[in-house]
Amino acid sequence: MTGSIAKSFRLRPFNGSTADYAALAAIAQAILPDYSETVEDIQHWDASRPAHCTLVRWLVEVGTTIVAAAEYFHAPWMYHPRKFFISIAVLPEWQGQGIGGYCYDELMRELVERHQPLQVRSNCREDQARSMQFLAKRGFREEMRTWESRLDLRTFDPAPVADAPARAVAQGFTICNLAEWLQRQPDARQRLYEATIEMRADVPQPEPFTPVEMATWERTVFDNPHLYPEGYFLALNGDEIAAVSQLWKHAEPDVLMTGITATRRRYRRRGLALALKVHALIFAKTAGYREVRTYNATTNRAMLSINETLGFVKQPAWIEFVKDVS
Numbered sequence: 001m002t003g004s005i006a007k008s009f010r011l012r013p014f015n016g017s018t019a020d021y022a023a024l025a026a027i028a029q030a031i032l033p034d035y036s037e038t039v040e041d042i043q044h045w046d047a048s049r050p051a052h053c054t055l056v057r058w059l060v061e062v063g064t065t066i067v068a069a070a071e072y073f074h075a076p077w078m079y080h081p082r083k084f085f086i087s088i089a090v091l092p093e094w095q096g097q098g099i100g101g102y103c104y105d106e107l108m109r110e111l112v113e114r115h116q117p118l119q120v121r122s123n124c125r126e127d128q129a130r131s132m133q134f135l136a137k138r139g140f141r142e143e144m145r146t147w148e149s150r151l152d153l154r155t156f157d158p159a160p161v162a163d164a165p166a167r168a169v170a171q172g173f174t175i176c177n178l179a180e181w182l183q184r185q186p187d188a189r190q191r192l193y194e195a196t197i198e199m200r201a202d203v204p205q206p207e208p209f210t211p212v213e214m215a216t217w218e219r220t221v222f223d224n225p226h227l228y229p230e231g232y233f234l235a236l237n238g239d240e241i242a243a244v245s246q247l248w249k250h251a252e253p254d255v256l257m258t259g260i261t262a263t264r265r266r267y268r269r270r271g272l273a274l275a276l277k278v279h280a281l282i283f284a285k286t287a288g289y290r291e292v293r294t295y296n297a298t299t300n301r302a303m304l305s306i307n308e309t310l311g312f313v314k315q316p317a318w319i320e321f322v323k324d325v326s
Helices: 018-031 039-048 099-115 129-137 164-170 188-200 214-222 272-286 301-310
Strands: 009-013 055-062 065-073 083-090 119-125 141-152 174-177 232-237 240-249 255-263 291-297 318-324
Touching (some): 009 099, 018 039, 018 055, 018 065, 018 083, 039 214, 055 099, 065 099, 083 099, 099 129, 119 129, 141 301, 164 174, 188 240, 188 255, 232 272, 240 272, 272 291
Parallel strands (some): 083 119, 255 291
Antiparallel strands (some): 065 083, 119 318, 174 232, 232 240
16 A cells, blocks of 8 residues: 555445445446446345344545445345355546555454454456456455346347247247236235246355245345346246246346246256247336346356347356365
């Protein structure tokens, strides 16, 4: 850290105020403008975090200016009491002045003293050279990669695959959206939760999947500011959920995000993932959206093949790194 920065540098706890949340969102927006994380988004995920999952967060001030944020947390989707994710984000104009390194040292010191971690993880995009070097220098190794892919709906031609939903219907399946599903029966949420947990367990990740309780799942879904019930599709076998493909709204009003497209194990190899994905994309194109984005592990060949067939274009990969802590 340079002498001029050291004189006014301060690492302080995040206080949960609207101003602190606004500072977090501003840092995220400055670093990755394409991702448009909002105050509402961050507050939602904080409020949805299970009680057993730790989250500790700081902000960094130089004088009266908030220039960085640092945090460590348990991942609810692969919880282990001694395995954590860390995140350090520094405004672009303040990078290269030792702020990130200082945050890392303080964060790791507290993490080791309080929790004796076995491993810590972090991620960055492969085109973020400074972040890649930062992690490598501190002993992190690459663990897995995830591609973001984007489809321009203005040029998307559904004609070659437009019969996919009809092929599913011909097998006896029906397709409905979440709004319609919730009106079908009193335990609709419970059934959707059970199906989602089963399918989510098969999404590639470096550690075993840990399901959250239904109340937590309900908060993550139904309190989500980007929930789009009309764009959240289910394939049904009678009253049983066989597959899902979710579209979620985005901070950019003409962009949609894919949540999960998946099929329950006993219904696989019947074309349901493709059928729902095509159904969702035709819906989005007809509704006037510009783009759909999705994420897939580079090892998820089945889903990548579907997205390639549909014309999704891969973006720079997100890399997850891990470090063993002695």
